[in-house]
Amino acid sequence: MTVHPVTITGEPVLHRRAAVVTEFDEQLRTLIADMFETMDEANGVGLAAPQIGVGQRIFVYGMVNDDDVAPRGVLVNPTLVTTKISGADPDPDEESEGCLSVPGESFPLKRAEWVKVTGFDGFGERVEFVATGWFARCMQHEYDHLEGKLYVDRLVEPYSRAARKAIKKNAWGTPGLTWMPGVDPDPFGH
Ligand SMILES: [Zn+2]
DSSP: OOOOOEEOTTOGGGGSOOBOOOOOSHHHHHHHHHHHHHHHHTTOSEEEGGGGTOOBSEEEEEOOOSSSOOSEEEEEEEEEEEOOOOOSOOOTTTSEEEOTTSTTOEEEOOOOSEEEEEEEOTTSOEEEEEEEHHHHHHHHHHHHHHTTOOGGGGOOTTHHHHHHHHHHHTTOSSTTOEEOTTTSOOTTOO
């Protein structure tokens, strides 16, 4: 297994729709193992394939949850059904989200409280579960990556402006930037 560099916002693969996986083979399973390894080394709770530069519809997660779902898993070619997202202002203390591809930053964002996730594992076996609360948030965040969307693209003012400023200040938003879990300092201080 190999830890991969994590792509940073501006890298084109993060900003385009990822491709459907068609072959459930050893190569896919090696990629999934590498994604778990990279997520763990980065102290992340989720990682989508575009975050290691692979434009395919795969994400992994590692999150204990209240939904009786395995605390670690992979979704290949997932679909999400969600409840409606509240139009209320997001709570900076309770609803702040972060992303390994916008390292060290976090901003509040409303998400659906409930999602139904369906998809496949690395062997092509069907996976289906319901996620709530923070686990539901994680699912929506990772799924967004497969649609070429980062959480910072969903922010409302004043947070979207703050995020744009942070990206500019860090000189991100340009292709080719990565950071290396286990080598570079943990951006979230874990
Ligand atoms: Zn992310």
